[in-house]
Amino acid sequence: MLKYFCCLAILVVAKPWLVDGQSVEKKNSLVFVIDDTGSMSDDIDEAKKQVDNIFDAALKEKDSTIKDFVIVTFNDPDVAHRTTTENRTVFKKALEDITVDGGDDCPEMALTGLKLALENSRDGSIVYLFSDADAKDHEKLETVKKLAKEKNCKLFFMLTGTCFDGPNAPGHRAYFDLAEATHGQVFSLTKKEVGQALGHAVESVRPSEFIGASAFSAVEMSDRSGGDNVVNFNVADNVKEVLISVSGSKISVDVTDSAGGKPKTEETAKTSGSTIIKVLDVKPGNYTANVFSVGDTSVVITGITKSGESSKIV
Incomplete structure (x- = not known):
C-alpha cells in the first residue's frame, strides 16, 4: 500500500537576538529525564556509555548552542531534579549517583518528571525521556504539552517497554501526542539499543549542523504488513546535508532528487525500531524520501547547514 503524507519542517538552530546591536546566539539545554525504577539499570548503563560522545559534540564546537545539561529522574511517586550543569564531571557523577529501585506496579510519574525538567531547562531545549513504563499521570498531558510548546522544546522518547x-x-499514547506536538519522536527500543539510539542525540547537538525544530508525521497503516510512505521535501541553498530519522519497524529509506538521481546516503544509527539516514552533499531543490516500514511510523527531517546558518525544509 502506498500512502502519501506531507512533512513540513521549520528549522532553526537557535534564533539569534541582539545585545548592543550585536547578534548573539541563544543557548539551550540538553535534557535527560530518566525513569529510575529497578528495571531501568541496563538503560542507564547504556546512556552512561554515550556521555563523552554527547559532551564532545555539544561543547567542542565553537558555535555550540548547548549551554548546559539537565538530569531529572522519576518513579512513583517521586521526581527529582538531579543537576543542571555545564561540567562533564558533575554530569557524569549525577548519572552515576542514580540508584534504581522499585517500580513493581509499572506506570510511573513520567509527565511529572517531564514537567520538572521543562521548568529547569532553557527555551529551545532538546529533551530525551527514558522509560520502560507508561505514564501514570497522563492527565497532565495538556499541561506538559502547553509548557513544552511555550518554551519551544522538542521531546524525544526512548522507550524500552x-x-x-x-x-x-x-x-x-501520551508519549506520541507530546512528540507530535513538539516536533519530536518516539523510539521503541530494546534495552541494549539505548546507546545506539543516542546517536540521535549526538547528531542533534552539533551546533554548526543541527537545525532545531522538525516535523513529526504519524502514519496509520491499514494492516501490519508494512507500506511505502512518500515524503516530499525541499532543500534550501544553505543546506549541505539532510538527516532523515524514522521510527517504526523493518525500516528502509530510498531518496531521490528532482532529476531522478540517487544522492549519496549513509546510515548513522540503526536499531530494531529506528533508523537515521544522512543524505550527503545535497544540492538545492526538491527531494523525495520513500520510507518503508511496518506499523505506525514517524519521520523527522532536518537540514544540516553550512556554517550553522538557519534554514527550513518544506
Whole structure:
C-alpha cells in the first residue's frame, strides 16, 4: 500500500537576538529525564556509555548552542531534579549517583518528571525521556504539552517497554501526542539499543549542523504488513546535508532528487525500531524520501547547514 503524507519542517538552530546591536546566539539545554525504577539499570548503563560522545559534540564546537545539561529522574511517586550543569564531571557523577529501585506496579510519574525538567531547562531545549513504563499521570498531558510548546522544546522518547494496557492506553499514547506536538519522536527500543539510539542525540547537538525544530508525521497503516510512505521535501541553498530519522519497524529509506538521481546516503544509527539516514552533499531543490516500514511510523527531517546558518525544509 502506498500512502502519501506531507512533512513540513521549520528549522532553526537557535534564533539569534541582539545585545548592543550585536547578534548573539541563544543557548539551550540538553535534557535527560530518566525513569529510575529497578528495571531501568541496563538503560542507564547504556546512556552512561554515550556521555563523552554527547559532551564532545555539544561543547567542542565553537558555535555550540548547548549551554548546559539537565538530569531529572522519576518513579512513583517521586521526581527529582538531579543537576543542571555545564561540567562533564558533575554530569557524569549525577548519572552515576542514580540508584534504581522499585517500580513493581509499572506506570510511573513520567509527565511529572517531564514537567520538572521543562521548568529547569532553557527555551529551545532538546529533551530525551527514558522509560520502560507508561505514564501514570497522563492527565497532565495538556499541561506538559502547553509548557513544552511555550518554551519551544522538542521531546524525544526512548522507550524500552510498556505496561500491559495495550498500545492505545492513555499513558502510552501520551508519549506520541507530546512528540507530535513538539516536533519530536518516539523510539521503541530494546534495552541494549539505548546507546545506539543516542546517536540521535549526538547528531542533534552539533551546533554548526543541527537545525532545531522538525516535523513529526504519524502514519496509520491499514494492516501490519508494512507500506511505502512518500515524503516530499525541499532543500534550501544553505543546506549541505539532510538527516532523515524514522521510527517504526523493518525500516528502509530510498531518496531521490528532482532529476531522478540517487544522492549519496549513509546510515548513522540503526536499531530494531529506528533508523537515521544522512543524505550527503545535497544540492538545492526538491527531494523525495520513500520510507518503508511496518506499523505506525514517524519521520523527522532536518537540514544540516553550512556554517550553522538557519534554514527550513518544506
